[in-house]
Amino acid sequence: MSAGSRVLALWCPDWPAVAAAAVADLPATEPVAVVSGNRVVACSATARAEGVTRGLRRRDAQGRCPRLHVLVADDARDARMFEPVAAAVDAAAPGVEVLRPGLLVLAACGVARYFGSEEAAAERLVDEVAAVGAECQVGVADELSTAVIAARRSALVPPGAGARFLAGLPVAELAAEPALAARERSDLVDLLRRLGLRTIGDFAALTPVAVASRFGADAAAAHRSARGEPERPPSGRPLPPDLEVELRCDPPVDRVDAAAFAGRMLAERLHTRLSAASVACTRLTVHASTGHGERLSRTWRCAEPLTPEGTADRVRWQLDGWLTGRSESRPTAGIEVLRLEPVEVVDAGALQLGLWGGVGAEDERARRALIRVQGLLGGDAVRVGVLSGGRGPGERVTVLPLGDELVPGADPAAPWPGRLPEPAPTSVLPVPSRVLVDGAAGEPVTVTERGEFSARPVRLRWGGRSWELLGHAGPWSVDERWWDPGAARTASRAQVLLGPVAGAAEGEPRALLMLFDGDGWCVEGVYE
Structure with missing residues (x-):
């Protein structure tokens, strides 16, 4: 999507809870909460009606809603269940970019011309998503972040009216969508509230110079969003040549674990080329070709430059969605060719470099060695620990296979009365x-x-x-x-x-x- 084009955002509310409920075969009327680190990260509308909100501890959520179904967060599951939705939208309006499972965007101009108007396009896409058993809301605006906020309100913002639409909304809306905000955005929102800037309009009224000099780079990006300006100013930098990487799979890949391993290797090769060209990727297209001549592709857009781990995660999610999803685009044969294509790049200074060059070069060398061991011995053969919550030393470490999301089994920040005092055993x-x-x-x-x-x-x-x-x-x-x-x-x-x-x-x-x-x-x- 070029700068200045209208953007259509399609948002499926509470997608982690919807996907978890679907996998668990729970009716839509049942209250569902998805937890990570013992805190609620998503919940269904039925659960919210009984007082469950994001950020609650699991015990508090169950206290408010005793019949609550508590399910564990799983990004791969969310992506797999979202693939039919993305495929349905892509079939009606090509050019889909996935920001995260549950949220996608595409250029509004072409689809509006094809269906006659933005209103007609929004109605048609809602129907297409409903046909695969999901609910969604659509928003259209001049800028991507404004369109996403508009989708949460099912609003079509007239051209040039983005700043006016945002002005009266709470400043917390700038941090509501993690796919568009840096990790420190919530801290910025807390600071703005303490300064008395309660609405997006209050924040937008500040001068760009004052924001950039006092709050930092992410605040400047948020300020551009609040003013309805482009979040990513065009850099004018063309893509360096030969960034694409390709892997021919022999034998063809038809299992998710094998596909994830292949995707991880390809992600390592891609970032080696990106590092050599001194660039980082912010939009990535995953291509796959099967033995029956089927060609699959999906584009992922990210708020921050992708790391090797972030690339590997998105490739794994996408392959999982293709190979085990419920969409009509599910391949009928194994994947023979897997290709990663950077669509948009920024200067590598956007990524923190390791001491000896590259993105965490020392850790990457160790990680590549472990990946080779994992390839020889199996996916569960190499495990890493993450600090967890608990009272005994064994309970305070959750051991997970290398490459999986490092989600602790329990919240380490919880009080844990009776916990073993320091020092911990050797x-x-x-x-x-x-x-x-x-x-x-x-x-x-x-x-x-x-x-x-x-x-x-x-x-x-x-x-x-x-x-x-x-x-x-x-x-x-x-x-x-x-x-x-x-x-x-x-x-x-x-x-x-x-x-x-x-x-x-x-x-x-x-x-x-x-x-x-x-x-x-x-x-x-x-x-x-």
Whole structure:
């Protein structure tokens, strides 16, 4: 879409909740919430009617709506379920660009001429989306961000009236769509509110010089949006030659895991070429050709320049949508050729460079090595950890396959009363090992109902060896999920300092983290 052309945005409300409900085979009338990191990131209209909102903790959302269906966020699922919608729109109005699953845009001029007017085009596209079982709203405006905001209100903004349409809206609308806003946009909105700038019109009234000098680059982009000006001024920079990358798949790819692996390799090759040309990609088209001569393509537009991981994610989502989606464009044979084509590029300065050049070059070299190992041993063979929420050290790490979205199993920022105090163990045993703890008279040491040692621990026996205990800390008791008899658990943790053992080798454990449950003591972690 060239600068100055009208933009049509098509928005499917609450798409993560809609897609999750469809996969779970839940009726549209059921309240649904999608959570990530133990917080609600999307919910259905039925759930909102009962008080559920984005940002709520899972427990609070269930408290407001006891019959709430809670489902985990999954970008690949959202993209797969959105592919039939994108295909239906593309069949009626070619030139679709996906901003994210649930939101796409296209040039309004051509489709308006074809159907007679912008109003007729909007009605036709709504019908096309309804035919594949989804609901949507359409907005049209001069600029992309204005069109997206208009779609949330089913508004067709007259030419030249973008700034007037936006002026009375809350300034929070500038950060409402993550596909168009930088990560720090919400912080900017909070700052503007504290300064008394409540509406987009208040923000637009500031001079561009004042905004750029006091708030930074993203604020300048938001200010252009608020004034109805182009968000991406034309750079006049042509695409460097030979940026496209292509992969011939032998044998043809017909499984999502194999397609995702191929897409990840191709994303690495693409970013090697982009780095050599000192550019970064902001619009990317994914092409695929099958053994039956079918040709598939889809364009993705991004608010920020794509990283290798961002490119690999979009390729994976798109291939997942093609291979397992419900659209009529689903290929009838395996993919033989996969090609990535940058459509729009910006100067590489838009991406933060690593110390030795390239985008995080050191991390990228390590990641490429892990990808090769993953290709040899399988997708689940290489796993990475992400900080999660929990009380014990093993609970505070969620381990995921390399390449998957790093979503913690629980919110690490939650209070977690009873959580193990610092320092954390040097290593955590995959399977806790049973030990015996004795008191001064040789009696077994347990934890009483009051959360205290039954006797002072003085000796520990583990694996046929015995240690004198020089000191201990704790116990710290936790009473988890007491409201659910099937999942309730009571346990206590303690730290013990081991005395020296004659003939001990260097590297022997010096302190242990122990867990006491209904079956006795076990070693959960080791301090070195």
